[in-house]
Amino acid sequence: MHRDRRRLAILIAGGAYLLLAVGLIAHNIADIQGSAEVRALLLGYAYWPRLAVALLAGAALGLAGVLMQQVLQNPLAAPETLGVNAGAHLALTIGLLASPALHAAHPELLAIAGAFAAWGLIAAVGWRWRADPTTLILCGFVVSFALGSISSLLMLLNQQYLASMFIWGAGSLVEDGWSGVEQLTLRVAAGAIATAALARPLLILGFGDQQAKSLGLTKLLKPLLLAIAVLLSASVAAAVGIIGFVGLAAPHLARVLGAEKLGERLVAAPLAGAALVLLVDQLIQLLPPDQAANLPTGAVTALIGAPMLIFLLRRVPRLMLKTDGGLAASLGTGGARRPALVLAGLAIALALALALAFLVGRAPDGFGFYSAAFPWRLPRVVAACGAGLGLGVAGCLVQRLFANPMASPEILGIGGGVAMGLIAVLLLFADAGAELQLVGATVGALVVTGAILLLGLDSGFTPERLLLTGIAITALLDASSLLFLALGDPRSGQVLAWLSGSTYWVELDFAVLVLGAGIAGLLLAALAGRWLEILPLGAGMATNLGVPLHAARLTVLVLAAITTAAAALIVGPMSFVGLLAPHLAGLIGLRRAKPQLFGAAMIGSALVVFADWMGRVVFAPTELPAGVLSVLIGSVAVMGVAMGRRKAS
Amino acid sequence: MIARLLAFLLALLPVPPAADEAVPTHAERVATIDWGTAETLLALGVTPLGLAESAGYRDWVGSPALPANVAEIGLRATPSLEYLAALKPDMILSTPQFTAIEPVLGKIAPVLSLATYTNDLEPYRHAQENTMRLGSVLGREQAAADLIAATNGKIATLKDAIGTAQTRPVLVLYFQDDRHAWVFCRGSLFDDVLKRAGITNAWTGGGNFWGFANAGIDQLLTVRDAALLVIEPVPPAVRAKLAARDGLLSQLPVFAPGNYAILPNVWGFGGLPSAGRFADLLLKHTRLFERGHAS
Numbered sequence: 001m002h003r004d005r006r007r008l009a010i011l012i013a014g015g016a017y018l019l020l021a022v023g024l025i026a027h028n029i030a031d032i033q034g035s036a037e038v039r040a041l042l043l044g045y046a047y048w049p050r051l052a053v054a055l056l057a058g059a060a061l062g063l064a065g066v067l068m069q070q071v072l073q074n075p076l077a078a079p080e081t082l083g084v085n086a087g088a089h090l091a092l093t094i095g096l097l098a099s100p101a102l103h104a105a106h107p108e109l110l111a112i113a114g115a116f117a118a119w120g121l122i123a124a125v126g127w128r129w130r131a132d133p134t135t136l137i138l139c140g141f142v143v144s145f146a147l148g149s150i151s152s153l154l155m156l157l158n159q160q161y162l163a164s165m166f167i168w169g170a171g172s173l174v175e176d177g178w179s180g181v182e183q184l185t186l187r188v189a190a191g192a193i194a195t196a197a198l199a200r201p202l203l204i205l206g207f208g209d210q211q212a213k214s215l216g217l218t219k220l221l222k223p224l225l226l227a228i229a230v231l232l233s234a235s236v237a238a239a240v241g242i243i244g245f246v247g248l249a250a251p252h253l254a255r256v257l258g259a260e261k262l263g264e265r266l267v268a269a270p271l272a273g274a275a276l277v278l279l280v281d282q283l284i285q286l287l288p289p290d291q292a293a294n295l296p297t298g299a300v301t302a303l304i305g306a307p308m309l310i311f312l313l314r315r316v317p318r319l320m321l322k323t324d325g326g327l328a329a330s331l332g333t334g335g336a337r338r339p340a341l342v343l344a345g346l347a348i349a350l351a352l353a354l355a356l357a358f359l360v361g362r363a364p365d366g367f368g369f370y371s372a373a374f375p376w377r378l379p380r381v382v383a384a385c386g387a388g389l390g391l392g393v394a395g396c397l398v399q400r401l402f403a404n405p406m407a408s409p410e411i412l413g414i415g416g417g418v419a420m421g422l423i424a425v426l427l428l429f430a431d432a433g434a435e436l437q438l439v440g441a442t443v444g445a446l447v448v449t450g451a452i453l454l455l456g457l458d459s460g461f462t463p464e465r466l467l468l469t470g471i472a473i474t475a476l477l478d479a480s481s482l483l484f485l486a487l488g489d490p491r492s493g494q495v496l497a498w499l500s501g502s503t504y505w506v507e508l509d510f511a512v513l514v515l516g517a518g519i520a521g522l523l524l525a526a527l528a529g530r531w532l533e534i535l536p537l538g539a540g541m542a543t544n545l546g547v548p549l550h551a552a553r554l555t556v557l558v559l560a561a562i563t564t565a566a567a568a569l570i571v572g573p574m575s576f577v578g579l580l581a582p583h584l585a586g587l588i589g590l591r592r593a594k595p596q597l598f599g600a601a602m603i604g605s606a607l608v609v610f611a612d613w614m615g616r617v618v619f620a621p622t623e624l625p626a627g628v629l630s631v632l633i634g635s636v637a638v639m640g641v642a643m644g645r646r647k648a649s
Numbered sequence: 650m651i652a653r654l655l656a657f658l659l660a661l662l663p664v665p666p667a668a669d670e671a672v673p674t675h676a677e678r679v680a681t682i683d684w685g686t687a688e689t690l691l692a693l694g695v696t697p698l699g700l701a702e703s704a705g706y707r708d709w710v711g712s713p714a715l716p717a718n719v720a721e722i723g724l725r726a727t728p729s730l731e732y733l734a735a736l737k738p739d740m741i742l743s744t745p746q747f748t749a750i751e752p753v754l755g756k757i758a759p760v761l762s763l764a765t766y767t768n769d770l771e772p773y774r775h776a777q778e779n780t781m782r783l784g785s786v787l788g789r790e791q792a793a794a795d796l797i798a799a800t801n802g803k804i805a806t807l808k809d810a811i812g813t814a815q816t817r818p819v820l821v822l823y824f825q826d827d828r829h830a831w832v833f834c835r836g837s838l839f840d841d842v843l844k845r846a847g848i849t850n851a852w853t854g855g856g857n858f859w860g861f862a863n864a865g866i867d868q869l870l871t872v873r874d875a876a877l878l879v880i881e882p883v884p885p886a887v888r889a890k891l892a893a894r895d896g897l898l899s900q901l902p903v904f905a906p907g908n909y910a911i912l913p914n915v916w917g918f919g920g921l922p923s924a925g926r927f928a929d930l931l932l933k934h935t936r937l938f939e940r941g942h943a944s
Contacts, residue, residue, distance in 0.1 A: 034871050045897035046867035104827075104886035156724070160705050164826035164884065174828045174865035177896035290854040293829075293863045363731040364720070376730045376756055504727040505750050621722050621729030 010258050017275060024282040025051070049175035054281045054297070055274040056184045057173070057243055060232045062250030062273025063191060066265050067229035069251050070202055071222050076137045078248035079115075079233035080475070086144035087118025088237040090151045093165055097158060108183070111238035115230050118147055125639045139642065141411065141471070145574060146635035149628045152500050157622065170482040171241040171298015173281050180239050187235040194228050195266065203262050244302025244479055246273045249309050277301060295483070302479035306472040339595035342588055346602040353606040357381045357613040362620040383506040383570045384612040384626055385605045386515030388577055390567035392604025393521045395578035396532070396585075396597050397560040401553060403536040408579035409564040413473025415573030417448025418565060419499055420477055423484050445565035448473060452557070477573060501572030501627010503612050514566045521563035522601050528555060532593035572627035576634025577604045583641055607633065676740035676786050680733055680758075682725050684710050685765060685919035686742045689780055691715070692922045693792045698736040701725040708882070710916040712926055726750065733757050740786070761786065765920060766859050770836030773845065776920040800921045803928040807846045810932055815940040818851035818875040819843060819931075820903055823917065827886035827898065828866055833917060836860030842924050846931065848938065851875035851903075859918060869901050876938040877909035878931075880917070910934045 032042050061079060068077035079085060091114025095103040103110065126139030155162050175181070195202070201217050202225060212221075233247060250273035251265060259268035281297045358381045361370040394409035409415070421444020425436055452469060481499060525532065531552040534542045542549055564578065571577070585599035611633055612626035680699035681687050684706045690697050691713040699722040700706060706715055720736060723729040726747065733741070734757050741754045743762045751760045763779040765772050777797050784793020821839045822830040833839040834852045837860025843850050851872050856862035890898045903909060912930045916923045 038870055038873075041897070041900055042867055042870055045900055046865075046870070100885045104884065104889060160702075160709060164829075167825055167829050172829065172865070174867060176828050176866055176890070176898055179896065289868045290856075290862055290864070293865050293868060361731045363735045365735075370731055370734075372734060373731055376753070502727055505753055507752060616729070616731075621732035623723055623727045623729060625727070 006258060013257070017279070021275070021278060021282065024279075024286070028282055028285045045177050046175055049178050049181050050173050050281070051278065052178075052181045053175055053184060053240060054173055054277045056181065056188050057236045057240055058246055058250070058273035058275065058277030059270035060184070060188045060191065060236045060273075061243060061247040061277075062254075062269040062271070063188075063195060063266070064229040064233040065247035065249075065251045065273070066254075066262075066269040067195065067202070067225055067232075068247075070262060070265075071205060071225045071229075072136065073206065074136060075252070076248070076471075078245075079229070079237075080242075080244060080248060081137050081144075081471070082140040083118030083122050083143045083147070084115040084230055084233045085237060085242050086147040086151070087114035087116070088112075088234055089165075089169065089242070090114055090147045090154075091117070092168065092238075093151050093154050093162060096162060096165060097154065108187075108235055108238035112231060112234040115234035115237070116227075118143060119226070119230055121146075121639070125642045137471075138411075142576065142579070142635050142638050145576065145631055146639065149631035149635065152628050153624060153632075156500055156625070156628070166482070167296065168241040169298075170296035170479075171243045171301070172296040173240055173277075173298075174293075184235060184239045188232065191228050191232040192270075195225075198225060198228075199263065199266060202266075206262060241296070241298055242302075242482075243277060243298040244475060245305030245309060246276055246301060249305045250276060252309070276305070280304060299479040299483045302475055303483075306475045306479070309472055339590055339592070339599075342590060343595060343598055343602070346599055346606075350602045350606045350609075353609045353613075354381060354385060357384070357609045360613070360617070362617040367617070379506045379508040379511040380503040380612060381609060382508065382515055383503050383511035384608045386511060386518045387503075387567040387570035388581070388604035388606065388608030388630075389601045390514065390518035390521055390563040390604075391571070391575065391577040391608070392581035392585075392600035392602070393518065393525055393597060394560045394563040394567065395580075395582045395604070396593075396600045397525055397556050397563075398578065399582050400532045400536050400593065401556045401560070403538070408576065409560055410574050410576065410578055411470040411474070412452060412560065412564065413470040413477070414445055414448050414452075414561050414564040415568035416473045416477030417444040417446075417451075418442075418568040419573040420444050420480055421447070423481055427484065441569050442565070445561070445568065449558070449561040449565070452561070474574075499572050499574075499627075500625040501570070501575060501630065502623070502625035503570055504623065504625075506570060511570075514570055517566040518563060518601070521559055522597060524559055525556075525597050526594055528552070528559075529594045529597070531556065532597070570626075571608060571630060572625070575608070575627050575630035576638060577607055577630050580604075580634040580637055581607065583638065587641065674786065675788060676759075676761075677788075678736070678738045679740045679742055679787070680720075680722060680736055680738040681742035682722070682728050682747060682754075683742065683744045683763075684916060685776075685923065686744065686763060686779075686783075687715070688713055688916070688922040689776075689783060689796075689920040690742075690787075692796050693780070693783060693787065693789045695783075695787055695789065697742075698738055699728075699733060701728050709914055710919060710923070711914045713922060728754075730757060742783075765838075766836070766918065768858050770858065770860065771841070772836065772838045772860065773841035773924060776838065776924060780921050796921055800925040800928070803925045803932075804842060804845045807928045807932045807935075810935055811847065811939065816848050817938045817940055818849040818872075819878060819938050820851040820869070820872055820875050821878045821880065822864075823861075823880050824884050824887050826884055827890055827896075830864050830866065830869070831861040831917075832856070832864045832869075834860060834862050837917060838919065838924050839917060839927055842927050842931070846928065848931075861917070866898055866901065869903060870897070872901075872903055875903055876934075877903035878934065878937075879909060879911045881911060881914045883911055908937070910937055 029043065029047065032039050032047065034042065065078045068082065069075055088111035091110040092103065092107060095110040121143045122140050125143060126136050155165065201221050204212050204215055204217060205222065236243060251269040253272040253276070254265050254268035257268065257272065259265045277297065280301045284292050284295050284297055284300060287295070358374070358377050359369055360367060361373050361377065363370055391409065398409050398412060418441045421440040421442065425440030429436060531547055534545050534547050535552060535556070539549055581600040581604035582596060584603050585596045590596045590599035608626055608630055611629040615624035615626050615629050618624065679690065679695065679697055681690065681697050682701040687697055687700050687706060688710055696716050697719055699720040700715065701722050702725050703715055703719060703721045720732065722732045727750070730753070738758045741758050741760045743751055743754065743760050745762055745764045748762070751762060754760050763782065765775045765779060767775065780793045780796055784790045821833040824830050832852045834850065834854060834856040836856060836858055840850050840860060852862065854862055887898065890896050891904065898904060915926050915930060
């Protein structure tokens with residue numbers, strides 16, 4: 001009875017979709033203006049190829065998503081979460097700068113090479129934890145940001161030359177004839193045939209490694225299937241750019257629609273992906289052409305797909321997202337005998353970094369004090385110090401809250417909110433000054449924090465949900481900033497500079513405020529030291545020990561949100577300082593809550609101050625922003641730590 | 650708590666500098682972070698001490714040529730303060746696009762911010778005003794008047810060359826990649842030049858306050874009976890498609906052989922020198938948009 005009703009509902013939904021799609025297509029075709037000749041050309045060279053490419057791209061991403069999720073037994077695995085897009089982006093950017101001719105002739109080679117390189121990195125860093133879904137996704141996140149930070153630096157230094165990469169990043173489906181469709185059809189067909197041939201072994205993989213081995217499946221099977229998935233998604237990336245969230249969402253959509261068996265999902269997910277991209281793209285084409293041109297399909301899909309994913313994942317069984325500690329377990333050993341001594345050493349290191357950044361500059365005639373520059377350097381040094389301190393504190397808080405050392409305040413998405421607020425202000429007010437931009441950024445941070453609180457209250461603040469919410473918000477930010485950048489607004493240079501975390505514009509009073517917020521956060525967190533000690537032990541233990549669970553989690557979350565927001569205003573939405581600083585503190589033996597807090601605060605400060613100084617002097621007079629350098633240093637260090645642990649164990 | 654933090658933040662926001670009052674009425678040593686201002690300075694016979702992203706100026710603006718002794722001062726959005734200070738400028742020139750960093754630049758020298766591209770969509774008029782303003786600040790009133798007159802003269806020459814001949818509308822664009830272009834529309838410097846020369850812009854749609862619209866190439870198909878001017882740099886993929894006569898691009902009526910021309914670099918977001926240069930380039934291609942000559 002229940003099944004029948006469900007089937008009926010799906011039939012009705014499918015029928016409604018078909019009616020809607022056909023209606024949209026008919027309307028959009030009828031809406032094409034011009035003489036008979038123009039209409040024929042537009043239909044033949046633009047409209048139909050665009051429709052075909054939307055279907056192909058959606059289907060390819062859906063299939064890639066199912067393959068990755070099945071092989072890795074991970075509901076969050078997808079081209080966008082596992083580095084394919086970041087790798088392709090970096091490779092295409094380098095290609096465009098180094099050899100525009102190669103980039104024009106064979107973008108797919110670059111995209112595929114980049115995607116495989118990113119996969120190699122993720123495998124090197126996180127393969128040991130592939131059985132732990134959350135940790136593998138976090139590894140993908142870190143690797144994506146490491147590669148992304150290099151792309152950002154290249155974009156920042158060559159903005160005028162890389163305008164086409166902004167369009168690529170936002171995923172435009174505008175087509176020019178059938179050549180793109182032909183290439184994509186070949187690759188998708190090859191991928192589909194290979195998948196069909198391997199469907200039975202693929203099914204067996206779902207029963208676990210033991211079963212697979214006893215049935216005589218070769219070890220090469222998994223890499224082979226993953227390679228098919230990477231090829232499929234990299235082909236889409238090369239052909240049309242980034243179409244966000246389809247690879248992740250389509251398999252879940254298929255599951256919600258009743259495709260519970262793998263065989264069904266292998267068919268239903270590509271169909272769902274194709275249907276999704278087609279619908280978004282036809283909806284965009286309802287707009288007048290000049291407005292539609294400002295809305296690349298890929299970014300709009302991500303804007304719609306990210307919230308949809310949050311909704312869909314509520315239906316994923318909790319068990320599938322359970323984390324067994326993964327990297328966490330492997331890091332939590334040993335402890336310093338004399339935390340006071342270690343902290344004193346850190347204080348000296350921080351003082352040295354501060355002195356270096358404040359005293360030494362680089363001018364046309366080389367390194368020197370340039371004491372006239374002291375008044376300009378002071379706000380930057382104070383701001384970098386405050387931002388790093390805040391992120392160190394926030395990182396400790398978040399990692400203890402989630403009981404997962406791969407979690408970080410960046411992943412909460414608060415920085416993303418700051419960025420979206422800033423972009424909104426720039427879009428609404430053509431000549432927005434610094435003060436208005438700050439208001440927008442602050443409001444954005446508060447809105448996201450509020451949203452996290454609301455969503456968290458709903459689900460009882462379970463770490464997995466918060467993490468997913470954060471990843472979805474980060475994707476939303478990516479989509480909206482890509483939309484802004486793709487508009488080609490010359491102010492995009494300013495937005496890029498800020499997103500990349502430049503301390504350039506910081507005034508002393510604001511810097512002092514950020515430092516004050518960081519120190520206040522540190523002291524308040526230290527007051528909550530007992531909670532922080534107990535929270536990672538789990539909800540049951542915490543309740544037994546008399547910790548008011550909800551109140552404690554809420555307090556820690558608000559504290560982390562405010563310190564992150566203040567810091568993000570300085571170093572941008574994404575720096576891995578919040579992730580790295582608590583780790584490093586743990587590595588040098590500061591493992592109890594309070595020493596780790598103070599240690600992470602000092603390490604975070606020293607890191608950002610040093611990154612800011614490096615950015616000022618390395619390529620002087622061209623300044624590299626502290627935020628991007630922090631991401632680069634931070635993510636590479638996190639990868640190093642993870643790989644080191646892997647060898648040691 | 651959050652509301653209090655917000656109030657606290659608002660109270661501590663930096664106060665913007667009282668714009669023009671701090672700007673001296675006279676300056677000799679100037680640095681600029683804007684390419685359009687740089688070309689105007691050069692046209693006035695003033696060599697800026699420093700310019701941001703000077704390599705980009707050479708590639709995208711090109712003319713007037715940048716003397717080798719102009720110092721590089723870093724990125725436009727974040728010029729190096731140490732390098733700027735080493736130049737000892739007595740004024741730094743900026744545009745409203747960089748309002749956010751003006752308080753910082755102001756610590757080195759007074760900042761004069763000159764707006765060309767605004768919501769009233771009259772860049773040519775603003776470029777004239779800015780030229781006069783620069784002329785008076787730099788003591789080059791005569792040079793400024795000459796530049797304005799010379800630019801007007803170039804447009805007048807173009808207008809005379811067309812004479813009473815009927816003209817076709819003209820489409821002006823930068824290609825972004827082989828499927829997307831920025832089409833110059835109302836509010837662009839190029840549109841102002843076309844208008845003053847009595848030529849119709851073929852792009853009737855609106856754009857942003859920089860005067861360009863993002864367009865997929867399928868949108869160009871509806872532009873009929875218009876001449877096309879493509880401005881360098883042209884992406885290799887576009888060249889390849891045109892050479893192979895491949896795809897929709899080659900089916901576009903505006904891309905019929907003999908109907909389009911590729912113009913050398915001219916900066917679509919510049920000042921009077923770019924306007925004059927654009928008028929000069931149009932003059933060389935009048936046969937494209939004079940009726941009866943084009944195929």
